[in-house]
Amino acid sequence: MFGYVRTNKMELKHREILTYKGYYCGICMTLKKEYGNLSRLSLNFDTTFLQILLTSLYEPEDHGKMMRCISHPHKKEAVITNEISSYCSAMNIILTYYKLKDDVEDENSVKARALMSLLKGAFEKAKKAYPDKEKAVRENLEELFKLEKSKSNDVEEMANIFGYIMAELFDYKKDVFSKNMYQAGFYTGKYIYILDAFEDLEEDIKKGSYNPFSDRLADDDFKDDDFKEEIKQQLFFLLSCLSEELDKLPLLRNKGIIDNIVYSGIVQRLNKAMNEMCDEEDIFNGN
Numbered sequence: 001m002f003g004y005v006r007t008n009k010m011e012l013k014h015r016e017i018l019t020y021k022g023y024y025c026g027i028c029m030t031l032k033k034e035y036g037n038l039s040r041l042s043l044n045f046d047t048t049f050l051q052i053l054l055t056s057l058y059e060p061e062d063h064g065k066m067m068r069c070i071s072h073p074h075k076k077e078a079v080i081t082n083e084i085s086s087y088c089s090a091m092n093i094i095l096t097y098y099k100l101k102d103d104v105e106d107e108n109s110v111k112a113r114a115l116m117s118l119l120k121g122a123f124e125k126a127k128k129a130y131p132d133k134e135k136a137v138r139e140n141l142e143e144l145f146k147l148e149k150s151k152s153n154d155v156e157e158m159a160n161i162f163g164y165i166m167a168e169l170f171d172y173k174k175d176v177f178s179k180n181m182y183q184a185g186f187y188t189g190k191y192i193y194i195l196d197a198f199e200d201l202e203e204d205i206k207k208g209s210y211n212p213f214s215d216r217l218a219d220d221d222f223k224d225d226d227f228k229e230e231i232k233q234q235l236f237f238l239l240s241c242l243s244e245e246l247d248k249l250p251l252l253r254n255k256g257i258i259d260n261i262v263y264s265g266i267v268q269r270l271n272k273a274m275n276e277m278c279d280e281e282d283i284f285n286g287n
Contacts, residue, residue, distance in 0.1 A: 004196065019257060020257050026079050031092065039093060047092050048088075054088075062081070065079050144161045153212055159189075163189035194231065
């Protein structure tokens, strides 16, 4: 359920590409420093967006350096960190740990069980650092997993729960920006859950696995155009709501990257899932 919030690299300026990669690598290096090398397996694009968004909003001092890593051993890459890097790294760990736990409970995955064991120490450290965030993630995921195990087809309720999880993560400081950040996180989480379920639908139907959309379609009808259009419009509406919340915030720093993600990168990822092309501008016109 990760990787849906990313850039459209082709539309970014060269400087913006380097900046985005710098924050991404910054979280990776922070994970290594604070939680050990294996924790870097939790790195994802969604929390990189959160890093850039929170950095734009709170404007902490950035610390940049050129470094080599296991992914780029022959060339130094820009690494950008700030006080928010620790927070986003901890959220990576917490979300990944509970995702692995779900895989163990749902599929009895040996791989997930092994990774859970390896991340146990990192998880306990992140939990201690941010107990309120961990509690919010845990309690909402427990409710979500309960609905999924009961094979609920109430996609709206389940998407809302995942929205509450991301809302809590976006609401970094619970301050004057809380209302808009909470709502932005809610719409982001709800979008991720629905698109993830939609994208997995074909495979889940073929495998006979649970999917909240399964009851909506016959086995040979998962590509129904009316159904796809309904989901697409729902996702477009959520992106429009996300855009409205972000527009209410004083986001200046790295605004070009944020706009690229919200207005182009996410849309590009959505188009890939829908296996069709649509005009990005149509999203905010309700088309």
